[in-house]
Structure formats: C-alpha cells, structure tokens
Amino acid sequence: MAKDLMVYFRVEAKELVEKISEALLEFEKGAESEVLTRLLRHAHTLKGAARVVGQKELATSLHAFEKLLAPYRGSDKRLSSPAMSSLLDALNQISDLVKQLNPPPPFEKKGSPGLSNTDVTPLNHAAEAETLRLSLRSAFEEVYTLRRDLVELERNKNLSELLLSQLRTHHSLREAQAVAETLKDQLQVLNQKLANNVERLSRELHQAQDEAESLRLVRAETLFPVLRRAARQACLQLNRKVEMTTVGGKVGLETGLLHAVQGALLQAVYNSVAHGIEPPQERLRQGKTSHGNLRVEIFRLGREVIFLCRDDGRGVDLSAARREFAARGIDVEGWDEAKVLERLMGSGISTAPEVTLASGHGIGLDLVREVATTFGGKASLSTERGIYTEVKIQLPWSSVVLEFLQVSTELHPRTGLHRILLPFEAVQAAILLKNAISSYGGDGESFVFQDKTLTMVSLRSLLGHPPSGENTALILRTSRGSLALTVNSILGRRTGALVPIPAWTRPSPFVAGAVIDLDGTPKLVLDVEKLHEEAPRLGRNTVEPVWKRHRLLVIDDSLTTRTLQENILGSAGFSVQLASSGEEGLQALEESSFSLILVDVEMPGIDGFTFIERLREGPHAHLPVILVTSRNSSEDKARASQVGVQGYIVKSEFTPRILLHTVHSLLVPQVHPL
Amino acid sequence: MKHNLKERLAQAFDKSFEQEPSPERSAKENLLAIRLGDRKFGLRCSEISAVLREQKITELPGGLSGLLGLLGHQGRLVPVLCLAHWLRLPSLDGPKWLALVDGPDRTQLCLAFEPGIEHLSVDLQDFVREDQADGISGFLNQDSPLPIISVPSLLARVSQMSSGGVAS
Numbered sequence: 001m002a003k004d005l006m007v008y009f010r011v012e013a014k015e016l017v018e019k020i021s022e023a024l025l026e027f028e029k030g031a032e033s034e035v036l037t038r039l040l041r042h043a044h045t046l047k048g049a050a051r052v053v054g055q056k057e058l059a060t061s062l063h064a065f066e067k068l069l070a071p072y073r074g075s076d077k078r079l080s081s082p083a084m085s086s087l088l089d090a091l092n093q094i095s096d097l098v099k100q101l102n103p104p105p106p107f108e109k110k111g112s113p114g115l116s117n118t119d120v121t122p123l124n125h126a127a128e129a130e131t132l133r134l135s136l137r138s139a140f141e142e143v144y145t146l147r148r149d150l151v152e153l154e155r156n157k158n159l160s161e162l163l164l165s166q167l168r169t170h171h172s173l174r175e176a177q178a179v180a181e182t183l184k185d186q187l188q189v190l191n192q193k194l195a196n197n198v199e200r201l202s203r204e205l206h207q208a209q210d211e212a213e214s215l216r217l218v219r220a221e222t223l224f225p226v227l228r229r230a231a232r233q234a235c236l237q238l239n240r241k242v243e244m245t246t247v248g249g250k251v252g253l254e255t256g257l258l259h260a261v262q263g264a265l266l267q268a269v270y271n272s273v274a275h276g277i278e279p280p281q282e283r284l285r286q287g288k289t290s291h292g293n294l295r296v297e298i299f300r301l302g303r304e305v306i307f308l309c310r311d312d313g314r315g316v317d318l319s320a321a322r323r324e325f326a327a328r329g330i331d332v333e334g335w336d337e338a339k340v341l342e343r344l345m346g347s348g349i350s351t352a353p354e355v356t357l358a359s360g361h362g363i364g365l366d367l368v369r370e371v372a373t374t375f376g377g378k379a380s381l382s383t384e385r386g387i388y389t390e391v392k393i394q395l396p397w398s399s400v401v402l403e404f405l406q407v408s409t410e411l412h413p414r415t416g417l418h419r420i421l422l423p424f425e426a427v428q429a430a431i432l433l434k435n436a437i438s439s440y441g442g443d444g445e446s447f448v449f450q451d452k453t454l455t456m457v458s459l460r461s462l463l464g465h466p467p468s469g470e471n472t473a474l475i476l477r478t479s480r481g482s483l484a485l486t487v488n489s490i491l492g493r494r495t496g497a498l499v500p501i502p503a504w505t506r507p508s509p510f511v512a513g514a515v516i517d518l519d520g521t522p523k524l525v526l527d528v529e530k531l532h533e534e535a536p537r538l539g540r541n542t543v544e545p546v547w548k549r550h551r552l553l554v555i556d557d558s559l560t561t562r563t564l565q566e567n568i569l570g571s572a573g574f575s576v577q578l579a580s581s582g583e584e585g586l587q588a589l590e591e592s593s594f595s596l597i598l599v600d601v602e603m604p605g606i607d608g609f610t611f612i613e614r615l616r617e618g619p620h621a622h623l624p625v626i627l628v629t630s631r632n633s634s635e636d637k638a639r640a641s642q643v644g645v646q647g648y649i650v651k652s653e654f655t656p657r658i659l660l661h662t663v664h665s666l667l668v669p670q671v672h673p674l
Numbered sequence: 675m676k677h678n679l680k681e682r683l684a685q686a687f688d689k690s691f692e693q694e695p696s697p698e699r700s701a702k703e704n705l706l707a708i709r710l711g712d713r714k715f716g717l718r719c720s721e722i723s724a725v726l727r728e729q730k731i732t733e734l735p736g737g738l739s740g741l742l743g744l745l746g747h748q749g750r751l752v753p754v755l756c757l758a759h760w761l762r763l764p765s766l767d768g769p770k771w772l773a774l775v776d777g778p779d780r781t782q783l784c785l786a787f788e789p790g791i792e793h794l795s796v797d798l799q800d801f802v803r804e805d806q807a808d809g810i811s812g813f814l815n816q817d818s819p820l821p822i823i824s825v826p827s828l829l830a831r832v833s834q835m836s837s838g839g840v841a842s
Binding site for chain 1: 728730732734737738747748750751753832836
C-alpha cells in the first residue's frame with residue numbers, strides 16, 4: 001500500500017475518532033436521532049477508510065461499535081450505563097488501534113494504574129516537522145535575496161541599454177555594439193527566467209510552509225473530547241456524576257507539548273472524578289448538586305499559557321497529607337498550607353483517601369509537575385476543604401502559536417513603517433478617534449470607554465517617537481481591566497509562533513518577543529499585561545523617548561509665534577526656552593545647553609543670519625538650527641544654506657506637524673533599513 | 675603499465691601522510707578586511723559564520739547600548755550590534771553588512787559594519803599580537819597597520835555590559 005495513503009489515513013482516523021467520541025458523549029445526554037446519525041456516519045466513514053488501507057482489525061472493531069448502536073436507530077431509547085460502558089470500551093479499542101498506526105510517541109510518562117494513555121494523541125514527526133519548518137524559513141530568506149538580485153539584474157540590463165545607446169553614435173565601434181546587443185538580449189531572457197523561477201519557488205515554499213506549520217501545531221481545544229471521554233469513563237467506573245465544562249483552547253500547541261499536557265490533564269481529570277468529586281448522596285447531604293462540576297480551561301495570560309482543571313468536590317485533606325509526610329519521617333513543623341500543597345506536587349504522596357483503580361497512588365500530581373517542568377513551566381495545586389480543588393499548569397507561551405492583530409505606526413520617513421503585533425484575544429474593541437493624536441502627555445492621558453476612564457498609551461511613544469496621526473484607539477483587555485492603545489492603523493490578523501528575545505539585549509518589559517516573517521523580518525509582540533502594569537509610568541522614566549530629553553531654544557521677536565512654538569513643542573514633550581532677540585539667544589546659550597535652536601530672521605538687533613554666523617564661531621557651532629521665517633525667496637534660502645542652517649520653515653506654510661517633523665528629523669538618531 | 679601507475683600513486687598517497695605539514699600553508703590566516711568610517715579593520719574568517727547583507731533590522735525599544743535591533747535568521751532571532759560602538763568609534767549611518775558570529779549555547783549575533791569586504795590571506799608572521807584591549811587582539815603589519823578585531827574579546831565585553839547574559 002502506498003506510504004502516502006497511510007499518512008493521510010492516520011490523520012483522518014485520528015480526527016474521526018475525536019468526532020465519534022464527541023458525538024457519543026452528546027448522544028448519551030439526550031438520544032437525539034440527528035446525533036446518532038452523525039455518530040454512525042463518522043464510524044462508517046472510518047470503517048470504510050480502514051478497509052481501503054487494509055486495517056482489517058480496525059474495520060472489525062468499528063463494525064462491532066456500529067452493531068452496539070444499531071438498537072437505538074429509529075427509537076427514543078436512552079443509553080443505559082452498562083451500554084455506555086460497552087460503547088466506551090469499544091471506542092477505546094478503536095482508539096488503541098488508531099494509535100498503533102503511528103510510531104511510539106517521544107514523551108512516555110508513567111501514570112496511575114488503570115489510566116491508559118490510549119486516548120493520548122500520538123506525536124509523530126514533531127522533530128522532523130520542526131527541521132522542515134526551519135529549512136523552509138532558510139529557503140524563504142534565500143528567495144528574498146534572489147528577489148533583490150533580480151532588481152540588480154534589472155539595473156544591469158538598464159546599464160547595457162545605456163551602453164548601447166552610446167555605442168550607436170560611434171560607427172567604428174560596430175562590433176562592440178553587436179556584443180552589447182547580444183548581452184542585452186541575454187540579460188533580458190535571464191531576467192525573465194529568473195523572475196519566473198523565483199515566483200514559482202516562492203509559491204511552492206509558501207504551500208510547504210503552511211503544511212509544515214499544520215503538521216507541527218494542533219489547537220489545544222482538540223484535547224477536550226478526549227478529556228470528556230476520560231471523565232465519563234471514570235464516572236462509570238466509580239459511580240460518580242459529573243458535569244464537565246471546557247473553556248478556551250484556541251491556542252495552537254506543538255504536538256510534543258500537546259501530547260505531554262494531555263497526559264497531565266487526563267491525570268488531573270481522573271484525580272478530580274476519583275477523589276475530588278463526592279458520590280451523589282454525599283453531595284446532596286452537603287447541600288451540593290448531585291452531580292459534580294468539573295471545569296477545564298486553556299487560555300493565554302501574559303507570557304504564559306494556563307491549563308486549569310477545577311472541581312467542586314471535597315478538596316484536599318491537608319491534615320491527612322501532613323500525617324502522611326510525618327509518617328515518612330519528614331518534619332512538617334511550621335509548614336503552612338501553601339507549603340503542604342507545594343510539597344504535594346511531586347511528593348509521591350496521594351491526596352486520595354483510599355487507593356482505587358484510577359488514583360490514590362500518588363503518581364498523578366508528580367506527573368503533572370513533571371510535564372510542567374519539562375516544558376519550562378510550573379504546576380501548582382490550590383484547594384479549600386469541602387469547596388474545590390484546582391490543578392494549574394503554567395507554560396511559557398514561546399511553545400505555542402497564537403493569533404495576533406497587526407498594527408502599524410508610521411515612524412520617521414527614513415525608518416519606514418513599524419509593524420507591531422498584539423495578542424488578538426486581548427483586543428476588546430477598536431475605536432476611530434475624531435481627532436488624531438498629535439501630542440502626548442504621557443501619564444496624564446486618559447480615554448473614556450463604556451463610561452470607564454482608561455489609561456491611554458501611544459504606540460509611537462512606546463517606540464520612542466512623538467505621536468503623529470494616531471487615529472485609532474484599541475481597547476485592550478488585561479487582568480487589571482482595560483487599557484487604550486492608540487495606533488496609526490490596523491493591518492489585520494495573523495498567526496505566528498512567538499520567539500523569545502535574548503534577555504541580555506535588555507528589551508523593554510512590554511516587549512514579549514517577536515514573530516519572524518517569512519522574509520526574516522522580526523515583528524515585535526507587545527505584552528499587554530506588562531504594558532498595563534507599566535502604563536502609569538510610561539510617560540515618565542521607563543520608556544522616556546530620546547526626543548523628550550531634548551531642550552530647545554526658540555528665538556522670535558513675535559510673542560504669538562514664540563508662544564505658538566512653545567505650545568506645540570512643549571505638548572510634544574520637549575523642554576523649551578524662549579528668547580525674543582538674537583542677543584538674548586546668545587546669552588541663553590552661555591547659561592544653559594540646548595539640543596536645537598529655532599530662530600526667526602527679521603528681529604530687532606542682530607537678525608537671524610547674523611545670530612547663526614556668531615553661533616558657528618563659538619563653542620556651540622555644532623548645534624542644528626531651524627529658520628522659521630516669513631521670507632521665502634531663493635536668495636534667503638541660499639543665504640541660510642551658506643550659514644549652515646539644517647531646517648527652513650516658511651511661516652505661511654507653518655503647521656504643528658511640519659514643525660514637529662522638522663525638529664524630530666534633526667534630533668532622533670537615524671536608523672536605516674538595511 | 676597502468677598497474678604501475680596505480681601502485682605509484684598509492685605509494686605517493688601513503689607517503690604524503692609521513693610528511694610534515696607544509697609550513698607555508700599552515701602559517702596563513704584568512705581575514706576579511708572591513709570598514710568602519712574612515713578606518714579599516716580585520717576580522718578572522720575562523721571567528722565568523724557568515725556575512726549577511728541587506729537584512730531588515732527591527733529596532734528594539736529599550737535595548738542594550740550599541741544594539742541596532744534584531745533580525746530573523748533561519749527562524750531564530752539574532753541581535754545586531756553596532757561594531758563601531760563596541761570599538762568606541764562614532765556610530766555609523768547608512769546601510770550595513772553583518773558578520774554573523776556564534777555565541778555560546780548555539781546562540782548567534784551579528785556585528786554590523788559598512789558595506790563591502792575584502793578577502794586577505796596573510797602570513798601569520800606578519801601579525802603583531804597585543805593585549806586584547808578594546809576588542810583588538812593585534813595588528814597586521816602592512817603599509818598602514820591593520821587592527822585585527824577579536825570576536826571572543828568583544829563578546830566578553832558585551833556580556834559584561836549586559837550583566838553576564840550573552841556569554842554566560
């Protein structure tokens with residue numbers, strides 16, 4: 001049988017087993033014919049596919065599964081507990097057979113007796129997929145280099161055309177002309193060929209990259225049916241009633257991680273059913289509902305992905321745990337509740353009152369902790385006697401793939417567009433502002449959204465640039481509430497894996513990492529939790545932009561012009577000193593230091609040109625100067641250039657934007673795209 | 675006849691292992707001459723993994739002094755350092771080429787310099803060694819002495835500045 005066919009079958013079989021599992025649990029709740037039809041259809045599809053690839057045993061098991069369901073067709077009969085138990089056993093057998101289609105998973109861990117990992121999604125080719133993905137990235141980088149070479153080739157072609165036109169004027173160089181003609185033709189052909197090849201290669205690589213990504217990543221929510229089935233099975237074994245709720249799970253996990261976490265969550269679910277949730281009569285006596293509640297949540301918070309398993313059962317008996325520690329010769333004197341719980345994770349001590357088939361061996365919590373530490377995270381246990389028990393696994397989000405909202409901010413023209421990513425699920429709303437933000441007062445800024453005043457942070461300011469044209473406010477949801485972030489534009493959604501930034505580079509705390517584009521460009525990802533935490537200080541010291549530290553000298557005899565410039569520059573965060581004449585300006589230079597001077601031309605006393613000439617002779621000769629004048633003649637501009645003026649603003653064309661842009665261009669260190 | 679030739683070649687091949695390595699060949703070192711402003715420096719080829727050009731660098735808010743930003747290389751984030759800054763020279767404007775160097779624990783970083791490189795194969799005897807102060811390990815004796823950059827010494831300084839991150 002073709003190897004390729006088996007690859008497809010493995011994927012299809014895994015998906016169908018999950019669908020069968022979901023439908024079976026749904027059917028148990030209420031015997032709806034539509035659900036039964038769906039359940040039988042999935043089973044039948046898998047049976048047919050198994051026959052095609054020669055998996056006879058699997059096909060036979062599916063046939064037996066179908067036969068178990070046959071009596072429910074066309075009737076309102078509900079599933080009895082023994083019938084459900086038989087169906088689950090049959091499904092486990094099917095799941096086992098599907099699992100055997102794959103090579104052994106790389107993460108094999110111990111588990112409680114009676115807890116088979118037959119439900120665990122096998123992990124195949126994770127390492128190969130990663131290698132493939134990295135190779136594809138390198139290939140993409142090569143493609144983009146090739147594209148640049150194409151541009152160079154085009155330039156050379158143009159050069160050959162220029163050479164030709166020159167040669168045409170010299171008849172004696174006819175031979176050279178013929179060579180150049182040939183050269184031009186060959187370049188033309190080569191150019192076209194290369195362009196076609198690059199495009200084709202690029203398309204194929206994109207397709208392969210998508211396939212590699214899908215091979216590597218699986219959404220965490222695919223764990224839910226497996227966990228539900230496990231809970232159901234444990235309930236049947238132990239005579240418990242459980243209502244299970246699953247929340248979140250939209251994050252993508254690498255298959256290796258998914259497999260390991262699944263093992264840990266299975267253990268946590270079994271623990272909850274086996275010795276967390278009380279039998280129905282006991283619950284009723286305690287005034288609880290007869291069925292226990294089990295909630296599994298998977299979500300991102302800050303730079304972590306959280307897996308929670310919480311039950312409303314009897315909680316952990318900490319006194320019993322203390323006695324158990326003491327019996328093992330461990331001194332528990334002075335241990336508070338947190339210490340006992342911490343030691344329970346990975347102590348090998350069971351929280352169960354008695355050993356059962358599913359739990360009570362003290363291995364479960366150990367497995368949960370081991371999975372967490374294997375992936376650089378941590379596991380914890382919290383409880384309240386008679387109320388709840390919660391197992392929490394926190395893993396760094398660098399091992400998952402997330403959905404982002406891409407936003408942009410146009411920085412200085414020479415630095416180009418800056419694109420930043422925000423975790424998509426943190427974005428609550430996007431609001432178009434009536435007036436674009438042109439200045440930013442840091443911590444004093446606020447924004448009213450749904451009758452609540454939110455702290456407002458400018459994305460451009462975060463990146464060390466003055467705000468300009470930020471016309472959209474994004475409302476970001478964090479664990480502290482909401483926060484408004486102003487941006488220039490929204491570019492859309494995208495997914496990606498977060499790559500951590502080496503800590504030694506000392507990035508700002510609100511930068512969580514980066515997602516690398518296919519052409520190799522990193523896009524920074526903001527940590528909205530840290531951003532909110534830092535927001536009150538952002539206007540002051542934490543990320544004080546370089547431009548805000550500059551002190552400017554404004555020289556103009558007109559009070560209105562001076563005040564206007566002071567207002568614009570001051571509100572943009574600059575420190576401004578005013579002078580009403582050239583002489584006063586020279587005096588100010590002797591008393592304090594400045595980063596830049598804005599000066600008028602026509603003033604009483606020395607004029608602007610003379611001021612600049614004297615400035616260039618003194619110790620502050622290096623200071624950049626901007627002329628702000630009503631003169632607009634070419635002679636004036638030539639004179640300005642002669643005395644060494646860096647910026648020239650004509651008062652009739654004066655706007656706050658032009659002023660800030662000119663000042664900014666002379667003060668912010670230039671970084672050029674390479 | 676053919677058989678003799680084969681034997682002779684086999685013997686010559688075996689004998690070649692008995693000979694000492696050619697002093698001429700072993701005493702050579704490959705350098706890349708690079709430019710920072712109006713000054714030229716040498717980088718040992720053995721200390722760099724690749725030369726990258728025309729890469730897009732993403733600025734990093736905050737960031738260590740002398741850090742130009744980050745670039746993506748083969749799916750990993752690579753910090754880019756301004757070589758001029760770390761050699762205590764005025765920082766450079768304009769496009770840059772990058773020397774990719776290996777850090778510890780399979781990490782990599784880039785050192786940025788002005789576009790263009792020149793390959794030099796030089797005699798070891800022409801080196802004048804000095805203490806590795808300011809990232810320079812010595813000079814190549816030529817018409818105007820060429821300072822040779824020591825990448826390990828530079829990395830140690832970066833590590834020191836970043837409180838022991840990069841090389842520890």
